[in-house]
Amino acid sequence: MNSDKITKSVLFSVSILILMLAAGMVYSLVGGAIPAFKAFGLNFIISGEWDPSEGRENYGALPFIVGTLLTSFAALIISLPLSFSTSLFLGEYYKETKVARIIGLLVDLLAGIPSIVYGLWGFYVLRPFLIDLGFGGQGFGIFTASLILAIMIIPYATSLSNEIIRMVPNDLKEAAYSLGATRLEVISSVIIPNARSGIVAGYILAFGRALGETMAVTMLIGNTNIVPTGFFQTGNTMASVIANQFGEADGLKLSSLIAIALLLFVITGVVNALGKMIIKKFS
Amino acid sequence: MKTILSFVLAVFLFTSCQNSPNSTNKAGESTKKVSITAAGATFPMPYYNLVFKNYTKESDVLVTYGGIGSGGGIRSLKDKVVDFGATDAYLSDNKLAEMPASIVHIPTCLGAVVIAYNLPGIDGLKLSNELLEKIFMGEITNWNNTALKSNNPDVKFPNKELTFIHRSDGSGTTHIFSDYMSKISSKWADIVGTGKSLKWPVGMGAKGNPGVAGTISQTEGSIGYIGSEFAFAQKIQTAKVQNSSGAYIEPNIASISAAAQGEIPADTRIMLTNSSDPASYPISGFTWIILYKEQGYDGRSEAQALGTLTFLDWLISEKAQSDASKVNYAPLPPLTVEKAKTILRSVTYNGKTLLN
């Protein structure tokens, strides 16, 4: 059928757009990153030095790579039980009720808060709260940043999972109930396996969001350009250092920042691929 | 679905009709209204927003300014996507050589970097040059240190940890601060140096002037450096520091302006820290606007160039400068204005000067 062929090729060409977009981005970034790799070589990736002093500039990406991975994973782990419970709450337990509508709305509102406001709220409310709880120091650090990230990514994981869980066909669930399964068992043996792909997609999106968040993290992480040695220490992330230094950077420093952006691309890809492999193993 | 599509279409047709209004004058030539775009330092942003808006009201020329940082301003000018850039640190000879064509610096106002701290009940702290070196290089870690006491004998210092809050992002404020520190402490000059971004020996980083000011306000026993307009507006405690004559000076509009009373080179590229004027506040500095000396580049119209220069001429005039102190910035002293005027009148379009 001709119209089918046309439809198929339209779909195909549009999807290529994303690939072209990514390729174009990598190309633009590589151009800017070359001076840094020329100057430091592959050592750039594992070097923990960050010295912007004129005349003896030396940059390395390790502190930021570690900071990014720590904060993003911690945020994912912290938000997992919260968002998973909430998506079950909204999509299964209290599906279509008024309570669910209100809670769903509140969760969606979380996505609409500007990241700078998250940073401010974290700075003025969360930080003193953590200091009161006895976490010492000034309240800045990897932990604080992870906490605020966890809150920020909840809507991404929850909303998508919620929709997917809602769409599990009723007849599958009813079949399980008719066999005497409890609610919990229907969830674990019918809903989750059926909705697994969508739920995982939600978490991948949430994780991506955590990797790339700039403003809120940069206001709470303490911005020390060293590899953190403890979870409550200050540190820095790749996105945050780019946002912090980009306005004033030029020459070798600018190139190093662009190189870090490129590395983030690579790391995101690697972590995503690893995650998908692990999940496949578990199914 | 259809309604949404027609809505979006309507928005587009509407906006595409709003391109810069073209009108034709009697001779039939199209006269486009000039609008000016600029980007750069966040430090003078409150002042720029005020005077740029006033200019737009007076002259009907829209001036848009984006506070993206001095580096962003330099980059934007380099990429020729703005009419002029704004920077807190003048371009060194190396940096000048990297620009595609020669540029000129026009100072627009003065600001200062103040040493802010949080010690309830203790105002007007005096910090000598030696004390500054010791504090910011980490040798003094508690406020009840004897060196502090001997410099401020009337003050009862608490037993409190001293925390240094510095900038985590690159900034012109850091540049001015470190330039001053390098001038008064050879130890600082050797180990830390001058720059927009430094490898700090001690202390914690906060983002932006608001970040440092906010952290200091919230943390008892902290000390750091922030732009003067922040300290004035939020009534943060500021320390008195010694100027080149040894006197302890408080930062205010008069003492900041005094820093520019000394000798200034013709191209106005000079750091005003530790200025020779006996009434000057030692951590002051210009903030500049940079633009190309030859304005006839890349299809730039003469009208656009003239509009830019007319605006800049207004910016250094009495009208705009008198607004500076209203918003806690210091106006340019008359000698500097003269130099700036001369520079503006040397800017050319296709070889001939535009203003006279």
Next chain:
Amino acid sequence: MESINTLLDQDHSTRRLLKDKLVLAGIILFSLLTVSPIVLIISKLLVKGYRQISLDFIIKNTPDTYEAITAVANGEIIPGGIANGIVGTFLMVVLASALAIPIGVLTGIYLYENQGKRMSNLTRSVSDILQGVPSIVLGLISYLWIVKHVTMGYSALAGSISMSIMMLPMIVRSTEETLKMIPQTLKEAALALGVPYHKVILRVLIPTGFSGLLTGILLGISRILGETAPLLLTALGSSMINLDMTKPSSAIPLLIWEFYNDPNMVDLIWSSSLLLMAIVLILNIVSKQIIANRR
């Protein structure tokens, strides 16, 4: 007697029911915990920002520092508003959505129809990676492509482009996953009736999956409404309302950034954020209504 009880309990029903109730309690607890930050944040915004909200706030342009200083000194609320930001945000979001929604949805459909093929696996992975790119890097890309070469200057168009790239991964993924949950039988029935493929998409798949699609779109829009960093490098800002997409434009998050950097205008941050949240709220309510009407 005991043996009868153990016989009756052979299916461990008491234990299972207990587990069921415990998990439900846990889920309710966690859900409430999840919602607590939003309640805290919104109440903080309300407390600090409600005084500033008025009709003026929505229709006037931003005040300058001097007006703010005098107002604060006199104990009044700061005059002016954020009309330039509201209009700028609106125009840029509409353009960004007009670009991202068709491309995202169509790509999602492609991925759904071509499960397991190498090309679609690649596209899906690339889309997921794009989600992790910091917004400032997207701003840089848009600066390099649009500001430097297309509009020769800062522009709202560049801002929209960076926004649309930010929205894409979300829309692609939510479209694909939503469509995957639609029972195959529905699609097969339509195809068996001889309905051309593009009509199957438009009349069967999209309407059935509308709720999920809209969720992804809403999430995308909510995110771009509040992002500052990319706009600093693309739209730059403006003190007046600007309708020309090839010129710099203001936006609400840009204004929040300006207020943050000006010690005299800090109070305006809270009311601007409240306005942004109100916009997100309205969008959410309207879309839920649309979905409800379709049922």
